Amino acid sequence: MENQLFAVIDVETTGGGINGNRLTEICIVLLRGPVIIDKFTSLINPEEEIPRYITALTGIDNSMLEDAPKFHEVAKNIEELTRDAIFVAHNVNFDYNVLRNEFRELGFEYTRKKLCTVRLSRKLIPGLFSYSLGRLCDSINIPIINRHRAEGDTDATVILFQRLLSLDDNFKVINSFLHARSRQATLPPHIEAEQINELPASPGIYLFKDRQHKVIYAGKAVDIKKRVVSHFYDRMSKEYQLGQETFHIDHESTGNELIALLLEAECIRKYYPKFNRAQKRPGPVYQLVSYTNQRGILQLAMEKTNKNREAVGIFYSRYLAQEKLEQLCREFNLCPKYCSLQSNVEECSHYSIVSCEGICSGKEEVEAYNKKVRKAIASLTEESSTFVIREKGRSFKEEAFVLVKEGQYQGFGFIDAETQISKLEDYEVFLKRQTATYHTNKILSNYLRKQGAPKLIFFDNESGTPPDRPVARAKRNAAVMASHGTLSLFN
Known part of the structure; x- marks a missing residue:
């Protein structure tokens, strides 16, 4: 030298x-x-x-x-x-x-x-x-x-x-x-390499904290160490400034991405970190609402909102809301015109839905049609399901779970893989309670839509024990919960 x-x-x-x-x-x-x-x-x-x-x-x-x-x-x-x-x-x-x-x-x-x-x-x-x-x-x-x-x-x-x-x-x-393999040249000035070396290469969340240990960024990762280091290689101004203000890095392993996502959402809600932009406020949803028109016909309509309004169904995209309306039309022989799938027409003429029984042309009685609409609405809200999602734990000796009770997200927990579970109360002993929000319910809805029923265990709301429910029924419930508001969005 x-x-x-x-x-x-x-x-x-x-x-x-x-x-x-x-x-x-x-x-x-x-x-x-x-x-x-x-x-x-x-x-x-x-x-x-x-x-x-x-x-x-x-x-x-x-x-x-x-x-x-x-x-x-x-x-x-x-x-x-x-x-x-x-x-x-x-x-x-x-x-x-x-x-x-x-x-x-x-x-x-x-x-x-x-x-x-x-x-x-x-x-x-x-x-x-x-x-x-x-x-x-x-x-x-x-x-x-x-x-x-x-x-x-x-x-x-x-x-x-x-x-x-x-x-x-x-x-x-x-x-x-x-040294060629040293991270010292790329790490922010206040972070020691030892902090990085101690991070696990497993799913979980990480928290960047400033000098006073205030959380300034919360993130989730399927590989905590790899994701944290990636921030310091990013040359964007925001990432650079984040590095300059970071003095401490905390983490929590979750064993799976689902709980990492839920825990990240909770940390952003709780700490409101200055460098997190997403998830600070509820986003808009598409609601299905019902109302009676001048002819006395019970109509269904879709509206985009970020406010808490009474609705028969809640969706996270226009596509899902419209898909559900089309499904209801076919299943209950409803009219596309009176389900907001067509407008400015005297009689419905939907390109794919031909199940209308004539309410728009005067061939069907109003009360008979309204009865079908009420059944369709009931099909959306008939169940506030109680179920558990089973996922990978933090080690091969344990399993993770997420609990939804009567349509309300309760939290998550970890149990020994050999622990015998026979009723809902057995899970609640290990439960780490969390706050249900727009973002946690959106995470769960997306998960259910992608994963379906195989990882779900349903419980009867009254008895708290798994019902004798056919697999097809369980899959249907999973699809319903994924596509509309069986999960309570607004609290």
Whole structure:
């Protein structure tokens, strides 16, 4: 390492997010070992306006950059100066990615080995309250002149890096960070590799937490370790910022994806993490409603809403709602016109439904037709089923289950694979109760539609024991629950 070249670099940018950032200033100090051998600094014309908040932070404004060179005019100099050097920066992924993106705009790939002085400092100077450049330098008496300008920050980082070199006996830490299989270069500055190594490669949820252990992101995965690491390879601005604010990672294994999805939804409801966008609010559903028209005919209609309204059926897509209406028409000989499947017609003429018995043409009595509609509605709401979904556990010695009681999601649990279960109460002993929401019911509805009956155990609502129910009947109930509101959506 005594003859190794290090390029200590800091950049200032337009602040447009990690992928939209353009350089406004760069400083490179080249070291051989701890000895400074060259220096390059320059303003850069980004060919776009500088936001006011960036000018307030750095002092760099549009007038300063009018006559500055464009990046393509200094790119060759930067490439040659850093060619055989290790790229060193405070929070290296930011500076490195900004510079690499500038080269990509010119059609060139810029690749260097990286070292992060934040991560090195956490390892070699442990126990400090903060490792931001300003506070770290204050803590160990390194002066910073001209803060938030490339040259001033680079000069301070050089002194810091020289001190880190002196603390690293035989360069063991630096060599470990540079090892080809080391994750140190890609991990966010506040996450130790040990936290990642301890994560399991199994289904479950993970929680990213900030310095105060507040949850800022909740996610689910079929492979927790692989999914967590993937966040740090993603170069999107949101993922980068998430990494910058993450100090701790917690996880919980679930053994299967279904419970991981349900637990993720519960964590988002409970913690409302700042980096989660989905599942913070209920989405719209398609409801089947009934009303009596001016002729006294009981009609069925479909409406899209995100409010709690009285409905005879609830669906998560227009396709499912329309499919159910068509099924009801065929099964109960209803009229497509009075089921909102056709409009602006005197008599129904649906391309595939020919079961209408003449209510639209006056051939069928209104009361007789309404009786059929009431039967159709009853078929949608006749059962608020109680059932258990059996799934894989966290090990081969246990099984997982999800409980729905009288159409209401209750929660999940884990039981020993050899435990004998004969009635509903046996499951409730192991139940981890959860809150039923729009999102948990949508998860269960999608699961039932895909999986069907094989993993379900039904119970009589009154006795709490499995009924003597034919397989075909169980499959029908699973299909019904998947397609409409036997699961209670609004609470």
